[in-house]
Amino acid sequence: MDIASRKTVGKQQPTNAKGSLKRSDRRFAYAILVPAMTAFLIMVAYPFFDAMSMSFFQYTIYDLEPIFIGFDNFVAVLTDPYVLGSWLTTAIFVVGTTLLTMTLGLAWALLMYQDFKGRGVMRTLTLLPWILPSTVSAFVWAWMLNGKYGIVNVMLLGAGFIDSPIQFLSEDIGAMLAVILTRTWISIPLFMSFFLAGLQGMDYQQIEAARIDGAGNLRIVKRLILPHLKPVFLVTGALGMIGNLQQFDIIYALTGGGPVRATSVLSIEVFRQAFENWDLGMASAIGVLWVFTLMPIVIFYLRSLFKED
Amino acid sequence: MADVILKSVIKRFGKTQTIHGIDLSIDSGDFVVFVGPSGCGKSTLLRMIAGLEEVTEGDIYIDGDCVTNTQPSKRGIAMVFQSYALYPHMSVRENMSFGLEVTGESQSFIDERVSEAASVLKLDDYLDRKPRELSGGQRQRVAIGRTIVRKPKVFLFDEPLSNLDAELRVQMRIEISKLHDQLGNTMIYVTHDQVEAMTMADKIVVLREGVVEQVGTPLNLYHNPANKFVAGFIGSPRMNFLPVIVVQSTARMVLVQLPNGQNVELEFDGSEVVEGQKLEFGVRPEHYFTGAGGDIELELEVEVVEKLGGTTFVYGLLSGFNMTAEVDGDAIVSKGSSMVFSFDRNRVHLFLEDGLALSREQLLANATQTTP
Numbered sequence: 001m002d003i004a005s006r007k008t009v010g011k012q013q014p015t016n017a018k019g020s021l022k023r024s025d026r027r028f029a030y031a032i033l034v035p036a037m038t039a040f041l042i043m044v045a046y047p048f049f050d051a052m053s054m055s056f057f058q059y060t061i062y063d064l065e066p067i068f069i070g071f072d073n074f075v076a077v078l079t080d081p082y083v084l085g086s087w088l089t090t091a092i093f094v095v096g097t098t099l100l101t102m103t104l105g106l107a108w109a110l111l112m113y114q115d116f117k118g119r120g121v122m123r124t125l126t127l128l129p130w131i132l133p134s135t136v137s138a139f140v141w142a143w144m145l146n147g148k149y150g151i152v153n154v155m156l157l158g159a160g161f162i163d164s165p166i167q168f169l170s171e172d173i174g175a176m177l178a179v180i181l182t183r184t185w186i187s188i189p190l191f192m193s194f195f196l197a198g199l200q201g202m203d204y205q206q207i208e209a210a211r212i213d214g215a216g217n218l219r220i221v222k223r224l225i226l227p228h229l230k231p232v233f234l235v236t237g238a239l240g241m242i243g244n245l246q247q248f249d250i251i252y253a254l255t256g257g258g259p260v261r262a263t264s265v266l267s268i269e270v271f272r273q274a275f276e277n278w279d280l281g282m283a284s285a286i287g288v289l290w291v292f293t294l295m296p297i298v299i300f301y302l303r304s305l306f307k308e309d
Numbered sequence: 310m311a312d313v314i315l316k317s318v319i320k321r322f323g324k325t326q327t328i329h330g331i332d333l334s335i336d337s338g339d340f341v342v343f344v345g346p347s348g349c350g351k352s353t354l355l356r357m358i359a360g361l362e363e364v365t366e367g368d369i370y371i372d373g374d375c376v377t378n379t380q381p382s383k384r385g386i387a388m389v390f391q392s393y394a395l396y397p398h399m400s401v402r403e404n405m406s407f408g409l410e411v412t413g414e415s416q417s418f419i420d421e422r423v424s425e426a427a428s429v430l431k432l433d434d435y436l437d438r439k440p441r442e443l444s445g446g447q448r449q450r451v452a453i454g455r456t457i458v459r460k461p462k463v464f465l466f467d468e469p470l471s472n473l474d475a476e477l478r479v480q481m482r483i484e485i486s487k488l489h490d491q492l493g494n495t496m497i498y499v500t501h502d503q504v505e506a507m508t509m510a511d512k513i514v515v516l517r518e519g520v521v522e523q524v525g526t527p528l529n530l531y532h533n534p535a536n537k538f539v540a541g542f543i544g545s546p547r548m549n550f551l552p553v554i555v556v557q558s559t560a561r562m563v564l565v566q567l568p569n570g571q572n573v574e575l576e577f578d579g580s581e582v583v584e585g586q587k588l589e590f591g592v593r594p595e596h597y598f599t600g601a602g603g604d605i606e607l608e609l610e611v612e613v614v615e616k617l618g619g620t621t622f623v624y625g626l627l628s629g630f631n632m633t634a635e636v637d638g639d640a641i642v643s644k645g646s647s648m649v650f651s652f653d654r655n656r657v658h659l660f661l662e663d664g665l666a667l668s669r670e671q672l673l674a675n676a677t678q679t680t681p
Contacts (some may be wrong), residue, residue, distance in 0.1 A: 205394035208361050213408035213459070214382030214648040223407075 036236035048291070054284035061278035076100040079160035082261060083269060083286065087293070089176075090245065090265040096180045097187070097247075098240040102233070103192025104184060110221070112192065113199045123196075138253035141182040145169060175255045179263050182250050187243070191236055198232035231304070238301035239279070245294050266290045311372030311385065311460045311462035311495055312337045313358060318367035320353055320519075327353055328519040330367065335497065335512070337372075340489050343499045344506040345516035345542070350501045352467055354516070358497065359388050359465050372462050382411075387456030388465040391472065393448045395440040401427075401451050402436040408459045419458075426457040429491070446477045453488065466498040468504065482509060503543055507531070515539050535665040537589055546594045546622065548658070549632045554592040563659065563667070565590060568628035573605050575657055577669045588667070591658040594622070597634035599642065603651025609634070614642050623650075 021029060057066035077083050090285050112123050129137060144150050147167040156162045168174035202225070210220050226233075248267035257264035257272065264272070266286060268287065274283035313335040320328035328350045335341045343351040349667045356362040358369055360381035368377045376384045389409075395404050402403060402423055427433045430450040440448055449469060456464055464484070470478045486509050489496050500506055507527045508515050515522040515530065515538075523535040529544075534540035541547045553565040556572055558579030566572050573590075582588065609625030609632055616638065623634040623642050634650050642648060659667040 056368055205390040205392050206396060208381075209388065209390060209394040209455070210396075210407070210411075211361070212359060212381045212386065212388050213455075214411040215379075215407075219411065224396060227396075227445050230398075 006214060027131050050276070051284040051287050054280055055288045057281045059280045066281070069281070073215075073281045074289070075287050076282060077289060085261060086264050086266055086269040087235075088162070089261070089263065092176060093180060093247070093265050094241055094244040095250075096176070097183045098237060099245045100180060100184045101187040101191050101240055105236070106195050106229070108188060108192045109195030109199060110225070112196055126192060127189045129186050132186075134186055134249045135253045137186050138182055138250045141178065141185065142169065142254055145174075145178050145181075169255055172258050172259060175259055175262045179251050179254055182254055183244065183247060186250065187240065191240065194232055194236045195229060198229045202228050234304045235301065238297055238304060241297050242294060243299065245290075266293070310493060312370075313463060313495060313497065314370040315358075316352075316368045316370070318354070318369065319365045320350070320357060320362065321365045326365075326519065328357070328365075331519075331521055333514065333521065335495060337495055338493050339371035340486075340496045340498065340509060340511045341514060342506040342510035342512075343497065343514050343516060344503055345502065345522075347501060349516040350519040351463050351501075351565070353519075355388075355465055355467055355497060355499045356464075359386055360384050361388075376449075385462035386465055386643055387459050387463075388467065389452045389456055389469045391468040391656055393440070393452040393469075393472075395448060395455075395498070396677060397440050397453055399441070400437050401432060401454075404440070404451055405436075405454045405458050408455065422458040422460075423454075426454040429457065430454045438453075445473050446481060449473065450484075453485070457488075457492070462495065464492075464494055464496040468498065468499055468501070470500070470503075477503075485509065487594075504545060507543070508523045513541060513543075534658065534666055536666055537591070537660040540591050540658055540660070540666070544593050544595075546633045546635065548591045548593050550660075551590045551627065551630055551632075553588050553659075555579075555582050555584055555586040555588060557584060563588075565659070567607075568630055569607070571607070575652070575654055575669075576661065577659055577667045579667075581667065582661070587662055589660040589662075589664075590657055591660060592652055594633040594635040596652045596656040597623075597636060597650045598652065599634075599636050599640045599648065599650060601649055601651055604648050604654040605657070606651040607632075608647055608649050611642060611644055611646050611648055614644050623648075 054066065056068060056070060057070045058072070059066040108126065112126065132140075145152050145168040147153065147165045147170070150165075150168075152168070153162070154166040157165065168178045206224055207220055210224055214262055215223070246267065247265065248271065251263050251265060251268055252271070255263045257268035267290075270283045270286050270290065273279050273286060274306065313333075315331050317432040318328055318331045318333075319326065331354065345351050353362055357364050357599075358371075358675045360376065360379060364377050368375050369377065371384055371386065396407065399407065405423045405426060406419045409422060414422075423436070424433075427436055430453060432450055432454055433449070435443060435447060435451075440451065443451065452469070468600060470481050475483060482505060485496075485498075490510075498505075498509060510527055512524060513527055513530055514524050517538055523530060523539045526531075530539060534543060537550070541550070551568055553567055553573075555563060556566050557564040560578060560580045561576065562574060563577045563579040564572055564574045565583060567590065607627055609623070609627055611623055611625045613622075613624040615622040615624075619638045621636050621638055621640050621642060623636060625632050625634070625648075636642070636650075659669075661667060
């Protein structure tokens with residue numbers, strides 16, 4: 001018997017202030033939570049608290065044992081211009097990628113919402129970037145953006161937009177553009193799916209009513225579709241920012257955080273400190289601050305998710 | 310006000326043809342109802358008039374102008390949708406203003422129109438509310454209000470009452486009829502509910518599988534159905550049908566044998582039928598009364614009796630064929646008994662095997678019969 005039916009069948013059992021579930025149901029509820037909670041404790045909570053405690057220690061390749069140094073790692077992080085610079089780099093990457101992904105994801109969703117022949121095939125093909133391993137996508141884009149043989153340069157030259165090839169991956173702006181474009185390309189399918197689901201939840205007769213009223217496409221998008229998709233924007237915006245703040249593999253595969261530190265976002269910085277400088281205390285301190293950077297967005301996302309209206 | 314003319318209108322969705330060359334003329338100021346079972350093409354036809362569906366072949370004229378390829382907003386129509394199609398994030402006022410804003414009207418003009426429509430529809434107190442804060446009936450009135458403010462030539466209604474409960478539906482039906490009397494515009498209304506069609510329409514268009522079966526006034530369709538489909542569709546409960554065999558026929562009379570062996574003489578033009586031909590014999594349930602006294606008497610085995618107070622529905626069998634009789638609420642009818650029911654011979658309809666009605670004198674002198 002499932003929980004729902006057990007709640008309504010049989011003798012009424014007393015409830016207490018802890019909730020509306022009956023005692024037996026509560027035990028069952030806890031029991032089914034055990035596997036998930038165990039996984040969470042081992043895979044998420046323990047590493048997080050371990051890293052948090054490590055952030056108060058000096059622990060480099062030269063130290064045999066961790067040495068407690070209080071907030072020194074945090075002071076070092078917050079006074080190091082290079083590390084602080086990665087916050088700015090992260091912000092540029094996150095804002096640029098999230099905005100571009102949302103704009104293109106919405107535009108693509110609007111296209112896929114139209115009724116045309118082959119729409120099903122197009123929708124399936126749209127998911128391709130999402131299915132490909134991100135490192136493969138990164139290498140594909142690295143090849144496309146290659147200064148000598150890349151198709152992007154060929155097209156830009158052919159169209160007359162540039163006179164000589166751009167060395168995307170060896171220039172600061174070009175490298176940032178490359179990681180933003182690659183991440184956007186991979187994220188569009190997910191964002192498109194969210195927006196498409198939102199659009200499909202809209203009463204199409206509203207659009208027809210607006211057409212009869214004489215509204216054009218732009219007005220329909222601005223006055224009807226965007227307000228309808230507002231909750232989707234909030235959720236996808238938060239999810240996008242969280243995902244982009246955590247981004248590592250594409251950037252590492254594409255630029256390794258370079259040239260110099262041009263694309264060295266927080267995740268790359270943590271990796272460098274931990275596995276290039278072997279300073280685990282410093283890496284942990286950046287990680288902890290990184291979590292606090294993420295926290296407001298996560299809270300906003302969770303609030304949006306559980307908000308009734 | 311404007312007339313609407315459809316000339317050989319055809320609609321195909323891919324290889325499937327749903328509308329088969331419809332010719333129709335709707336006079337200016339008429340309240341016309343498209344009625345028919347699900348999938349008969351009534352909504353498609355309305356959407357073609359609105360410009361929301363392309364016309365595959367044929368032409369549509371509104372107020373004398375060919376609008377076949379004209380944008381919906383340029384046709385001078387306004388439409389009320391089944392789902393109301395209100396903009397949920399806008400207030401009632403904004404919903405009603407939207408169409409006028411699009412055409413670039415001044416704010417004072419918009420306010421005047423909205424206030425006028427709100428007054429007609431008794432929505433004055435709800436103008437600042439969002440659609441979700443309104444009842445079903447109020448939402449429907451807002452949907453109508455949104456069309457009124459634009460002062461269109463033709464109003465189109467696509468099953469506007471189907472989401473309302475029975476009581477509200479009756480109330481809104483009356484309100485829409487009053488609105489038509491008040492505004493005097495041409496209105497085209499789609500429904501599958503024949504009671505709505507009968508009570509609201511000046512003229513009913515009965516559709517089946519993309520073909521117009523009959524066009525006429527409600528009473529004309531009721532009394533003089535062109536075929537068995539219309540006879541069965543118009544009227545509730547539906548008409549009783551019995552297979553009969555022609556025993557004898559003349560230009561003024563047809564003698565038929567009922568399934569129980571009883572011979573019945575009817576005043577029809579029998580010149581089209583021959584002895585031994587199979588026909589369908591139709592009588593509406595409400596034309597039965599209990600006991601003898603009518604021209605034709607039938608003995609039914611009563612299976613089910615439903616007493617509604619004012620009327621009683623009797624479901625019985627005649628030689629194995631289901632029959633329904635709607636008799637007086639006080640009639641004493643008992644389940645499981647055999648009872649005599651009777652009716653007048655001029656209430657009988659005869660249909661040929663292909664469904665076409667056999668011609669006879671019209672029951673209503675004033676009713677004008679129009680066939681497609």
